[in-house]
Amino acid sequence: MRKAYDTFLQSEVSADLTAKSGGSEAYRYECARCGEEVRLAAAGSVNMVAHFRHRSGNNDVDCENYLGQYGAISIDSRSRKSRNERAEFYFDSISKMFFLGLCFSEDEIITYEDASAKFELRASAQEQAFSVLRINNINFIPDVPRMIPIDRFSYNYFLSNTLNNIKRRYEFFKKDGSPTLFKIQGNDTEYRARLIRSTILYTNVPYFAVVESRFSLPQTSYLSSDIEISAAFRFETMSRSFIGQTLTIKNKTTDVESLLSSWGYQVDASETLTLLWPPAAQINEVSAVCSDNAFLFSSFNLEPHGNINVHSTDVIKIGNGVARVSIHSRVKVFRKNAEIVIDGGTTYPANYETLSLEEGHTHIYTVLDDSTYYLFNRSGATLISEGQSVSLTPGSLIKHYNSGYLDGVIYPAQQNELSGEPLLYDLLAHYKRTESLSLESLAALELSDIASKYIEECIQVGVINSAAKRFIEEGQL
Numbered sequence: 001m002r003k004a005y006d007t008f009l010q011s012e013v014s015a016d017l018t019a020k021s022g023g024s025e026a027y028r029y030e031c032a033r034c035g036e037e038v039r040l041a042a043a044g045s046v047n048m049v050a051h052f053r054h055r056s057g058n059n060d061v062d063c064e065n066y067l068g069q070y071g072a073i074s075i076d077s078r079s080r081k082s083r084n085e086r087a088e089f090y091f092d093s094i095s096k097m098f099f100l101g102l103c104f105s106e107d108e109i110i111t112y113e114d115a116s117a118k119f120e121l122r123a124s125a126q127e128q129a130f131s132v133l134r135i136n137n138i139n140f141i142p143d144v145p146r147m148i149p150i151d152r153f154s155y156n157y158f159l160s161n162t163l164n165n166i167k168r169r170y171e172f173f174k175k176d177g178s179p180t181l182f183k184i185q186g187n188d189t190e191y192r193a194r195l196i197r198s199t200i201l202y203t204n205v206p207y208f209a210v211v212e213s214r215f216s217l218p219q220t221s222y223l224s225s226d227i228e229i230s231a232a233f234r235f236e237t238m239s240r241s242f243i244g245q246t247l248t249i250k251n252k253t254t255d256v257e258s259l260l261s262s263w264g265y266q267v268d269a270s271e272t273l274t275l276l277w278p279p280a281a282q283i284n285e286v287s288a289v290c291s292d293n294a295f296l297f298s299s300f301n302l303e304p305h306g307n308i309n310v311h312s313t314d315v316i317k318i319g320n321g322v323a324r325v326s327i328h329s330r331v332k333v334f335r336k337n338a339e340i341v342i343d344g345g346t347t348y349p350a351n352y353e354t355l356s357l358e359e360g361h362t363h364i365y366t367v368l369d370d371s372t373y374y375l376f377n378r379s380g381a382t383l384i385s386e387g388q389s390v391s392l393t394p395g396s397l398i399k400h401y402n403s404g405y406l407d408g409v410i411y412p413a414q415q416n417e418l419s420g421e422p423l424l425y426d427l428l429a430h431y432k433r434t435e436s437l438s439l440e441s442l443a444a445l446e447l448s449d450i451a452s453k454y455i456e457e458c459i460q461v462g463v464i465n466s467a468a469k470r471f472i473e474e475g476q477l
Contacts, residue, residue: 001052001063003073004029004038007086008339009309009332010105011075017306019043019050021335025197027084027168033063035081075309075329077105083164085119088145089157089172089195091182091208091244096235100157101145101194102133109140117163123154125167135161143330144284153238170197177215178263182208183337184246185285201260202270202337203249213241218259226251227259272299273338276322281404286330286341288404294325294342300335307335358400358408364391365398365410372401421450424468424477431467442472451477 006013008025012032018040029038029052037055042048054063086103102119104112112135120129130152133139140146150157155175158167172195173180182193184206193208201207211217213234220227232245249256252267260267276295280287295318296302302323304312314326325331327344366389367373375382377396384390390398392412400408418426437458447455451472458464471477 001031001033001038003032003305004040004052005032005035005080005082006309007080007082008334009307010077010080010330011309011332012073012079012305013309014073014305015040015050015052017303020303021300021307026170030080030082030084031063032079033081035083036063073305075305075311078107080105083108083111083161084166084168085159085161087159087170089150089170089182090147091193091195091210093189093191093193093208097237098150100131100148100150100159102140102148103143103145104135104140106142109135109137109142112161112163113137115163117161120160120162121148121150122158122160122167123152124156125158125169129160151238153240173212174264177211179209179211179217181263181265182210184208186282196265199265200336201249201265201267203252203267204270205337206246206248208244208246210242210244213243215243217243217245218262220247220259223253223255223259226253226256268336271336271338272297273333273335273340274298275340275342279401279404279406280342283343286343288343289327291344292327294327294331294344296323296325296333296340297321298323298333298335298338300338302333308333355402355405355407357406360408360410361413362392362410363413364389366390374399374401419476423471424450424454427467427471428465431465433466434463435466435469437462437464442469445473447472448477 001015003012003014004018005011006018007028007030013029018029027037029040030036031038031052031054038052039055041051041053043050088101088103090099090101091097092099100121117135119133119135121131122129131148131150133146133148153173155171155173157170157172159170160167181196181201183196184191184193186192187206191208196207209217217232220229226249228248228250230246232243234241234243236242249260249267252269257267274297275287276297278289278291278294280289282288298321300307302308302315302317302325304310304315308315308325309332310325310328314328316324318324325342327342329344331342331344333340367384367386370386373384375384375390375396375398377393384398392398392410394412396412398410399406400410437455439455439459442455445451454468454477455464455472468477
């Protein structure tokens with residue numbers, strides 16, 4: 001099959017472009033014809049083109065000869081044929097609990113609600129569900145994950161709904177005592193981390209590692225220069241005790257690869273993806289903007305129908321890794337560790353509360369916290385961080401953003417206007433160029449007392465300060 005439905009991007013994607021972007025997570029790709037799970041095949045082959053293929057016995061007889069047509073790729077989530085849930089597992093650092101994040105589109109919620117369908121969560125395929133939730137507009141908001149606390153321990157969890165009764169198995173904890181890893185969302189000390197479902201980890205990405213307390217986290221002190229690790233802490237949930245810690249892989253070395261291989265993971269260099277403009281508010285892992293366009297910087301090419309869910313006409317490459325993306329609906333980018341969701345349909349109610357704007361003036365500003373500050377000057381915009389001091393010159397200013405909203409501006413301190421003798425002394429102190437004194441050019445001027453006194457001094461030495469002369473001619477002295 002040339003195309004499939006990508007449940008991460010929530011749009012149809014082509015096999016050849018998907019092969020460039022990678023991605024081997026379970027349940028990610030679904031058949032664009034029947035909705036069953038498919039996998040990417042021949043991604044690195046020189047003898048066969050990349051394509052999607054059903055898993056053995058998974059409706060492969062009916063759809064194996066289905067190719068799809070070029071130019072018929074849809075980025076509308078309603079093109080999805082499957083009735084399976086979109087689910088992710090999370091760890092919350094505040095509550096020290098594990099959660100299932102369950103997400104449905106608006107059309108899916110309507111379909112399930114009309115059928116009175118319920119979601120079911122099991123610890124094994126044969127036993128009764130320990131968590132049941134009716135799928136309707138009361139329990140779910142379209143495209144927003146519903147966080148369901150998990151209070152039953154299991155090495156695997158089985159998710160299903162009463163509309164299709166397909167029990168899909170999700171691996172969770174590991175029986176051999178190897179850490180289970182979660183990708184930390186954001187850079188705050190209080191965070192939500194999402195379970196890693198692939199076997200690949202990336203450098204410079206913060207992870208949360210957890211094991212049951214009857215095991216111990218592997219000793220990594222000999223890798224202190226290659227893996228940044230926080231102190232381990234204990235917590236209890238699901239009637240069990242666990243040990244957790246955060247880690248960031250700084251360098252890909254032989255020792256690092258050996259350690260991660262023993263955990264069942266590989267390591268790869270990370271990609272970079274940044275929303276440059278406009279400012280965005282973070283709402284449930286979605287960057288909400290009030291704009292029809294977004295400017296993105298990425299260390300990789302944005303491939304429509306491959307790693308971004310828009311058509312090729314909606315991506316304009318500007319250069320140096322920067323591209324402008326048109327936002328007609330919710331835009332999603334996903335490649336390796338880099339991912340972002342941008343929603344351009346943000347609207348505000350008429351009775352919104354106006355955010356007050358604080359203003360200040362200073363010659364030198366020092367950033368006192370880890371909030372978001374940008375210096376704007378003739379060179380453009382520069383992010384400045386905590387502890388950094390910046391001199392504010394005419395034409396420059398600093399803007400402070402809170403959750404993507406502008407709430408403060410720092411301007412250069414206003415200079416006092418000099419006149420009379422202070423102005424003359426300032427000119428003589430800071431401008432050293434002089435020229436021969438010519439009284440003819442000054443004879444026709446109406447001189448002030450200060451100017452007359454200064455010219456008398458200049459007659460004695462035969463030269464005059466060039467800046468002072470110009471100010472006298474212009475009547476400023």
